[in-house]
Amino acid sequence: MMKDKKQTPKKQAEDSAQIAYQGIRHMLYTKELVPGQRILYRDLAEKLKLSPTPVIQALKWLELQGFVEHEPHRGYSMAPFSLKEIEELYEIRELIEPSLVPAAIEKIDKNGLSELKEALEAHLAAERESYLKERLFKNREFHMTLAYLSGKTTQVRILQNVFDMLFLKYGGNYFPISSLSSTDQAHQEIYDAVALRSLERAQSVLKNHLTNVKIQVMTSIKKILEEQERSEF
Structure with missing residues (x-):
């Protein structure tokens, strides 16, 4: 009978760091950690x-991704809220997503079209009373499904990181409900x-x-910040 292989110390450390990483990401999702908060x-x-040790390793990974900042002798904190960063993230989406459409249309087959249809229907079926997290992530899934169909793995990975920043760091609560329809x-x-393979359309x-989403989001955030400033006086 073969004996079960024990994990090496290195493997155990990697697994613990990955558990810490996923745990912290979940805390971002639930807003237990928010921009600017000290860690x-x-x-x-x-x-x-x-x-x-694995928590520090996970924080280093998150620092590389832009979620966390580290200052010598002061420790870790969540990266601060940045209106400029949000605008730049949407500008990256404006550059990458349309550029992937030609490859997606060229490569798409019956199965790919079915996947895109499922992503569309899942978003339409999500809770409509407000722009809740379920609907927000179904929105991301539609856009990411279209991107994945292009087969451009490097650009898709960058786009995934953009969505992580928008939805995990900032939460998406700024998305105006009026824009749902x-x-x-x-x-x-x-x-x-x-479906019609109409690239230009x-x-x-x-x-x-x-572009419309970026304008709506930036307008909504500025309004929220203005209201917060007025309430402080």
């Missing part, structure tokens, strides 16, 4: 039921154009959709 890694380790319509029109609708 006491020992408290974090206790909450995650891990030793400090226009988002539904845009997604439907994008799908229809891709698909790119045009997607570009306009992303």
